[in-house]
Amino acid sequence: MKRLRALPGTLFERHEITAEPDVFRARQAVGRAMDALGAKVIRKTRLVTAVSEIFRNALIYGGSAVVRIYCDAEDRMVWVDCSDNGPGIADMTLAMSDGYTSGRGLGRGLGGAKRLADEFEIVSEPGVGTQVRLAGRA
Template sequence: MRRLPKLPGTLFERHEITVEADIFRARQTVGRAMDALEAKVIRKTRLVTAVSEIFRNGLIYGGGAVVIIHCDEDDRMVWIDCRDTGPGIVDMELALSDGYTSGGGLGRGLGGAKRLSDEFEIVSEPGVGTQVRLAGRA
């Protein structure tokens, strides 16, 4: 699977998501990273909402995930990578479309996270896994 280039900025924190409680902790870390950049509340809320969807997908569909959070003080951006080694996404266009779900959800996860983020990129390979990168400007 093609990997995205190195994240900009410096490492803020790294998390492994293996249970539901890990999603909560990783979300809090993203919030703290936005606070460190003195983000406006609405900007912080948008990014935390977006990563919630991505982290949950990593746990449910990827069987767990590794989350890396970077702060780029120069650009006032928080960057997040979420990688899993799950089954991957066969049809990316379909997966990003509103209403599509491979589970029992509303089908707004990936597309909604993309809309809530200032930067969003996803790479996936069936049988190998998925990497989602998103960022929010403070």
């Protein structure tokens, strides 16, 4: 699978998501990273909401994930990279469309996360996994 370029800034925290409590801890870490850059509450809320969906999807559909959070103080951005080794996404266009769900959700996950983030990238390969990268400006 093609991997996304290296992230700017410095590593803030790394988390493994293997169970629901890990989603909560990783989400909190993103909030702390936004706080470290002095983010406004609305900016922090948008990014934390976006990553919550991505982390939960990685757990449900990917089985587990590794999350890396970077702070780029120069650009005042928090970057989040979430990678799993799950089944991947066969039809990215369909997966990104509102209303589509492969489970029992509302079908707003990936598209909603993309709209909430300032930057959003995704690569996936069936049988290999998915990598989602998003960022929020403080």
